[in-house]
Amino acid sequence: MFTGIVQSVGGLAGIELRHGGDARVHVKAGALDMSDVRLGDSIATNGVCLTVVGMPPGGYTADVSKETLSLTTLGGLKAGSTLNLEKALTLNTPLGGHLVSGHVDGVGRVLERWDDARSVRFLIEAPHELSHYIAHKGSICVDGISLTVNTVDGAIFGLNLVPHTLRETSMVDRRSGDLVNLEVDLLARYLERLMLRDQRGEAGSRGVTLELLAKQGFLRS
Numbered sequence: 387m388f389t390g391i392v393q394s395v396g397g398l399a400g401i402e403l404r405h406g407g408d409a410r411v412h413v414k415a416g417a418l419d420m421s422d423v424r425l426g427d428s429i430a431t432n433g434v435c436l437t438v439v440g441m442p443p444g445g446y447t448a449d450v451s452k453e454t455l456s457l458t459t460l461g462g463l464k465a466g467s468t469l470n471l472e473k474a475l476t477l478n479t480p481l482g483g484h485l486v487s488g489h490v491d492g493v494g495r496v497l498e499r500w501d502d503a504r505s506v507r508f509l510i511e512a513p514h515e516l517s518h519y520i521a522h523k524g525s526i527c528v529d530g531i532s533l534t535v536n537t538v539d540g541a542i543f544g545l546n547l548v549p550h551t552l553r554e555t556s557m558v559d560r561r562s563g564d565l566v567n568l569e570v571d572l573l574a575r576y577l578e579r580l581m582l583r584d585q586r587g588e589a590g591s592r593g594v595t596l597e598l599l600a601k602q603g604f605l606r607s
Contacts, residue, residue, distance in 0.1 A: 388430045390483035390525075390532025392470040392555045394418035396431075399445060400465050407452040411436070411460065414445045418471045428488065430472040432556070433530035433567040434458050435488025458490045459529075459565045468556040470530040483532025484525040490567045492516050494528070496560050497542065506552055507536075508545045508560070512568055517541035519570035519578075527569035531555050 396416040403409050413431060420441070423429070427438050429446065434454060440447035455461035463469075475481075492513040499508050510528065512520060520526060520543050524535050531551070537544035552558045560566065 387475040388435070388472050388486040388488055388530070389475055389479065389481050390472070390486045390527045390530065392472055392531055394471045395554065395556055396445070396469045396471045398463050398465055398467045398469055401460075401463065407455070409450045409455060409461065410439075410447055411450055412442070412445065412447050413469060413471070415471065418473070420444075420446070423473065428474045430470070430474075430486070430488045430530045432459065432463075432469050433486075433488065433527055433569055434460060434490055454490075457492070458567050459493055462565065468559055470556050472530060484527075485572060486527045486530075486532065486569060487572055488530075489569065491519075491570050492568050494566050494568045496562055496564045496566060498562055499560065502546065504549050506547050506557075508547065508557075509542055510545065510566065510568075512541045512543065514541050516568065516570055519574045521571075521574070524574070525571050527567075529556060529566045531557065 394416040396418060397414040399412040399414050401409050401411050411431070423438060423441065423446065425438055425441065428435050429438060429448070430436075431448070434450075436448035436450065438446045439449055450460055492515070494510045494512045497509040497511050499506060517540055520535055520538055522535060522538050526533055526535055526543070528545070533545050533547070535543050536546050547557055
């Protein structure tokens with residue numbers, strides 16, 4: 387588990403595609419404190435939970451499965467790409483963001499970026515199947531960063547990043563057309579699963595509907 391509070395901006399030193407389609411990534415840790423990191427520990431790397439399998443000086447290596455490559459932006463990154471890094475949450479870590487699993491739900495695309503006083507605003511398009519998890523003033527994890535949703539219009543949502551967040555994350559480099567890893571609020575995912583508990587295994591289940599919301603007491607008659 388993570389908090390979505392980036393601890394360091396590192397860089398991709400290289401990526402090796404292995405036989406069969408998976409890969410090994412080599413990460414420069416930047417200012418991330420590696421003194422307490424051990425083999426087998428988890429580090430969120432642009433929002434993707436990776437297991438440390440090697441610890442060369444100043445960084446770490448991790449294996450990335452075919453599925454992770456297909457569902458995240460990691461496979462499309464090049465050497466020198468910036469990476470948001472966060473070590474796993476501990477019991478004495480302040481929960482400054484929101485609970486993040488490091489399991490990316492999909493890849494979004496930056497549509498627009500513009501200055502707004504000292505802040506910078508972004509419009510990002512999420513995959514359609516994730517749109518119902520994104521709520522106004524809710525939380526979303528973008529490339530490993532816990533952010534507040536300012537606007538929602540279908541699958542397009544808006545963000546407002548203050549100067550500190552820009553300086554301390556890779557979002558300072560994001561431009562229109564860039565792809566970003568998205569993880570929706572895990573509480574929303576579990577709530578949906580609980581609401582659909584009576585439909586598990588049913589053919590033709592339509593997911594959350596107005597009828598289901600009424601049955602669960604979320605709508606007034």
